[in-house]
Amino acid sequence: xxxxxxxxxxxxxxxxxxxxxxxxxxxxxxxxxxxxxxxxxxxxxxxxxxxxxxxxxxxxxxxxxxxxxxxxxxxxxxxxxxxxxxxxxxxxxxxxxxxxxxxxxxxxxxxxxxxxxxxxxxxxxxxxxxxxxxxxxxxxxxxxxxxxxxxxxxxxxxxxxxxxxxxxxxxxxxxxxxxxxxxxxxxxxxxxxxxxxxxxxxxxxxxxxxxxxxxxxxxxxxxxxxxxxxxxxxxxxxxxxxxxxxxxxxxxxxxxxxxxxxxxxxxxxxxxxxxxxxxxxxxxxxxxxxxxxxxxx
Numbered sequence: 001x002x003x004x005x006x007x008x009x010x011x012x013x014x015x016x017x018x019x020x021x022x023x024x025x026x027x028x029x030x031x032x033x034x035x036x037x038x039x040x041x042x043x044x045x046x047x048x049x050x051x052x053x054x055x056x057x058x059x060x061x062x063x064x065x066x067x068x069x070x071x072x073x074x075x076x077x078x079x080x081x082x083x084x085x086x087x088x089x090x091x092x093x094x095x096x097x098x099x100x101x102x103x104x105x106x107x108x109x110x111x112x113x114x115x116x117x118x119x120x121x122x123x124x125x126x127x128x129x130x131x132x133x134x135x136x137x138x139x140x141x142x143x144x145x146x147x148x149x150x151x152x153x154x155x156x157x158x159x160x161x162x163x164x165x166x167x168x169x170x171x172x173x174x175x176x177x178x179x180x181x182x183x184x185x186x187x188x189x190x191x192x193x194x195x196x197x198x199x200x201x202x203x204x205x206x207x208x209x210x211x212x213x214x215x216x217x218x219x220x221x222x223x224x225x226x227x228x229x230x231x232x233x234x235x236x237x238x239x240x241x242x243x244x245x246x247x248x249x250x251x252x253x254x255x256x257x258x259x260x261x262x263x264x265x266x267x268x269x270x271x272x273x274x275x276x277x278x279x280x281x282x283x284x285x286x287x288x289x290x291x292x293x294x295x296x297x
Contacts, residue, residue: 115147
């Protein structure tokens with residue numbers, strides 16, 4: 001069942017007007033970078049860019065998967081830019097970020113899923129900005145541990161991989177992804193000693209008992225940080241919004257999540273994976289100590 005297309009008042013995002021927003025936009029354009037803020041039509045782009053933060057998307061802007069919730073372009077990618085890691089690191093330095101969030105499209109066309117570019121990007125940022133903590137929002141690498149370990153060996157500070165929705169909706173919503181596979185990605189990173197993070201969309205057709213079970217499943221792999229936000233339909237061709245989740249319900253899920261052991265929970269209608277990521281990293285004391293102290297090899 002789909003809901004009224006009119007967005008409720010609590011989903012109104014602020015329009016970008018600040019000089020800092022324009023500076024970040026110009027930097028993204030000048031350095032020929034892709035951002036998930038633009039590609040995924042994030043409602044918080046104005047707020048985040050005005051604060052001087054942006055989530056850089058590496059490995060091009062064409063995804064090999066066609067998830068029915070996502071606004072990122074799908075198709076057969078052609079980009080494989082070996083100069084990208086250095087440009088990303090340069091932009092992180094120019095923005096003066098204390099915490100950098102990097103994501104990517106899925107590159108199932110590449111043998112390693114793009115893991116080598118991921119690792120090169122992490123190392124380039126670490127070299128250029130040694131005091132910046134690094135959060136990576138990665139695909140599942142089709143469940144293969146070798147490319148996942150290539151990323152982890154580069155020692156990001158936070159390993160983020162989104163479960164996105166409840167188990168029943170995985171196939172219609174994520175298609176190529178798998179619920180247990182996503183849990184295994186988080187579990188493997190945690191077993192290697194990393195701070196882990198994931199996110200769910202609400203209002204995409206899930207039931208409340210399914211949300212509770214999903215949160216418990218995620219905690220069963222000792223995930224640290226959780227984000228919960230309202231699903232927004234990017235276009236008429238994407239799956240429709242099932243319901244508008246109220247701010248009060250988001251607060252209830254935050255309380256529930258904290259009660260079952262999540263360390264940090266960001267929950268609200270406009271919350272997205274990298275929303276307030278810097279504050280989340282500070283809660284784990286990241287960004288002020290060497291990378292080798294935040295994760296074990």
